[in-house]
Amino acid sequence: MASISPTGAACGAVVSHIDLREPVDDATAALLRSGLDDHHVLVLPDQQIDNEQLERFSTVFGSLGTDPWFVPIDGSDFIAEVRREAQETTPLFAEGWHSDWSFLETPPVATCLFGLQIPPVGGDTLFANQHLAYERLPEQLKARIDGLVGMHTTRKIYGKGGMYHEDNEAEAGRSMAFVQDGDPYDGEHPLVRVHEGNGRPALFSTIGYVQGIAGMDQAEARELLVELHTHQIADDVVYRHRWEPGMVVIWDNRSVLHRATGGYDGHTRVLRRTTIIPGNAAAA
Ligand SMILES: [Fe+2]
Numbered sequence: 001m002a003s004i005s006p007t008g009a010a011c012g013a014v015v016s017h018i019d020l021r022e023p024v025d026d027a028t029a030a031l032l033r034s035g036l037d038d039h040h041v042l043v044l045p046d047q048q049i050d051n052e053q054l055e056r057f058s059t060v061f062g063s064l065g066t067d068p069w070f071v072p073i074d075g076s077d078f079i080a081e082v083r084r085e086a087q088e089t090t091p092l093f094a095e096g097w098h099s100d101w102s103f104l105e106t107p108p109v110a111t112c113l114f115g116l117q118i119p120p121v122g123g124d125t126l127f128a129n130q131h132l133a134y135e136r137l138p139e140q141l142k143a144r145i146d147g148l149v150g151m152h153t154t155r156k157i158y159g160k161g162g163m164y165h166e167d168n169e170a171e172a173g174r175s176m177a178f179v180q181d182g183d184p185y186d187g188e189h190p191l192v193r194v195h196e197g198n199g200r201p202a203l204f205s206t207i208g209y210v211q212g213i214a215g216m217d218q219a220e221a222r223e224l225l226v227e228l229h230t231h232q233i234a235d236d237v238v239y240r241h242r243w244e245p246g247m248v249v250i251w252d253n254r255s256v257l258h259r260a261t262g263g264y265d266g267h268t269r270v271l272r273r274t275t276i277i278p279g280n281a282a283a284a
Pocket of ligand 1: 094098099185258
């Protein structure tokens with residue numbers, strides 16, 4: 001039977017005694033779902049899985065979702081590749097703190113990554129526990145954000161005019177495949193949301209995707225979002241994840257923010273990713 005051991009950091013737990021080449025039985029699926037509700041990031045080392053097994057594992061936590069701005073790999077509608085070649089000089093992908101596709105009307109519940117080619121140095125993923133960040137906010141700030149709604153948008157990030165659009169000179173040589181000319185997405189979500197699985201409030205805001213607060217002057221909103229951000233990524237709410245080849249990591253986008261880190265120039269890094277949307281979680 002699989003077992004779950006917390007990392008001892010602000011979030012995250014390691015799952016042992018599980019082989020994702022085999023279907024996950026009902027009891028293990030329940031353990032994994034409650035583990036994700038409790039720890040927000042699950043790490044499953046030493047897996048040797050193909051794309052279908054990655055998709056099957058993902059459905060333990062919901063339904064497979066398509067990605068609005070990634071071109072999927074050949075042979076799957078649901079898997080994207082996070083890739084950086086050894087000699088690539090484009091800006092690091094996803095280096096800003098975010099919750100995946102938070103601009104959608106119904107954002108994904110979780111994201112899963114499988115490490116295929118992992119450099120010997122660098123490339124850690126940082127996770128910031130947004131339940132803890134909310135709990136530790138000064139009471140005055142909690143009161144200030146009560147009932148406020150963040151305005152999420154892709155306009156500065158993806159598509160025409162966005163940082164990852166091929167019109168940017170810095171994007172030359174990008175090995176990841178982004179959709180180029182899709183229409184922008186705009187979405188509104190409360191700055192504080194209660195998690196359906198664990199019942200705890202969590203902050204749901206990022207500097208990249210949230211460009212305003214509904215009904216608030218832009219300058220005032222920006223100041224508030226920046227102040228909130230400092231609490232959201234405080235050192236004591238962050239877990240730094242060190243990758244190994246064959247590792248599967250799944251995180252709850254309702255509970256954590258995450259970001260990529262560099263430090264592996266000269267090494268190729270390849271991970272495969274699924275995005276998990278609300279839906280019938282299967283025994284799989
Ligand atoms: Fe991400």
